[in-house]
Amino acid sequence: MxxxxxxxxxxxxxxxxxxxxxxxxxxxxxxxxxxxxxxxxxxxxxxxxxxxxxxxxxxxxxxxxxxxxxxxxxxxxxxxxxxxxxEELDAARLAQEIQDAEEDVADATDDAKRQAAQEKLEQLREFRAALAQSGLAAGPTPGH
Missing domain, CATH: 2.60.15.10 (F0F1 ATP synthase delta/epsilon subunit, N-terminal)
Structure with missing residues (x-):
């Protein structure tokens, strides 16, 4: 190829x-x-x-x-x-990204910012679900 x-x-x-x-x-x-x-x-x-x-x-x-x-x-x-x-993306970091996005939705000061934050949150959740379905796993959580 x-x-x-x-x-x-x-x-x-x-x-x-x-x-x-x-x-x-x-x-x-x-x-x-x-x-x-x-x-x-x-x-x-x-x-x-x-x-x-x-x-x-x-x-x-x-x-x-x-x-x-x-x-x-x-x-x-x-x-x-x-x-x-x-292999550098641990489960804790992905969970933190999702939590940060949830906070961005809650803290949004207008509809446009809220919608952008909600889209980012949905994308991160979709990524987490796709990662789980793919059989690939994020790297180990700290301490493992």
């Missing part, structure tokens, strides 16, 4: 940079797969699993939230507000 360059960047670091065969991106309008030569497209991200397939390796799963993806015939770039390998 043909390879193409892929970069995943978060505000803290360059999370991944390398040649890949396929990347599955959690777009706001649904997951989409990117292969070499993909038509140009831009998409915002929803919280979820981004999956990287590289030659000769097991798939890599990363949690992403916020940001956007830009696919081009010559590569893919994902800029994410949060991006971390699944």
């Amino acid at each position: 043909a390879e193409f360059p892929f970069e995943l960047v978060s505000p803290e670091r360059l999370v991944f940079s390398g040649q890949v065969e396929q990347v599955v991106v959690p777009g706001s309008d649904g997951e989409f797969g990117v292969l070499a030569g993909h038509a140009p497209v831009m998409s915002t991200l929803k919280p979820g699993l981004l999956t990287i397939f590289a030659a000769g390796t097991e798939p890599r799963y990363l949690f992403v939230r916020g940001g956007f993806a830009e696919a081009r015939p010559d590569g893919l770039t994902v800029l994410a507000t949060v991006a971390m390998p699944l």
Whole structure:
């Protein structure tokens, strides 16, 4: 299978940079797969699993939230507000993200802010449910 360059960047670091065969991106309008030569497209991200397939390796799963993806015939770039390998995402952190989102809904000062916070909360809950159904698990909770 043909390879193409892929970069995943978060505000803290360059999370991944390398040649890949396929990347599955959690777009706001649904997951989409990117292969070499993909038509140009831009998409915002929803919280979820981004999956990287590289030659000769097991798939890599990363949690992403916020940001956007830009696919081009010559590569893919994902800029994410949060991006971390699944093994770095412990159950306690995901629970904290959900709790923070619940507080944002409760503390919203107007309808627009409340709706945005509610959408984020729903996305995080969907991610937690999808993660549970996938058979993949977030990393261990602290102390385990």
